[in-house]
Amino acid sequence: MIESDSGSSAWYPIELFEVVAGRLPVNWRFGTRDEGERWTQAIWGYPELVDDPSYNVDLVECEASAVAVFAAQVAAYRKEVAEE
Template sequence: MPDDYHGLYFTEQTIFHLVLGKEYEVYEMGMFNCGLIVLIIDSTGQPDWYPLDLFEVVVGAIPSDWIFAQRTGGPEGMTAVWGHSRLAGDQALDESLASHDEGAVAVFWNEIFESQNSRSAE
């Protein structure tokens, strides 16, 4: 490991709300503490971030409507994201979503709904 690697800070007591063998759609990816994390809808029915290491990538395509954005989290925070333009393009909104802010979660659901509708119309 590089000297500046900080890890994702999960412990043996961390509970991952995932179902073994289930396929999860990724709604955003991020570089956090030098590790890749993905935003999924977990078994609680809510969007949350998980380390990519917990998953096997089945389809590696990135949606054409995603954007890339840098973040100002520094070496121990979020430094980059890939995802829907409204979420990835607004750092404050994205941070509020990570904190499960009700308004940010509502924007997430709206973005997902609009994105899925536009893809099915193509």
């Protein structure tokens, strides 16, 4: 899940990315999912995204509480990067 140009959250396939800096935010986690070959199999991200599969549904459906968590995580990451 990344922040799109419009500021909303969006999923994009891994093939579109190249890792140029392997650093991740300190609070991020890794988890596996069994959603089938065409869907999520593994995930890196902030705790709500990794630990709660229903959170992703809420985020895709733009539920206010999920969007607020996403926005807070984006802001925290930007602050962390700015302080480096």
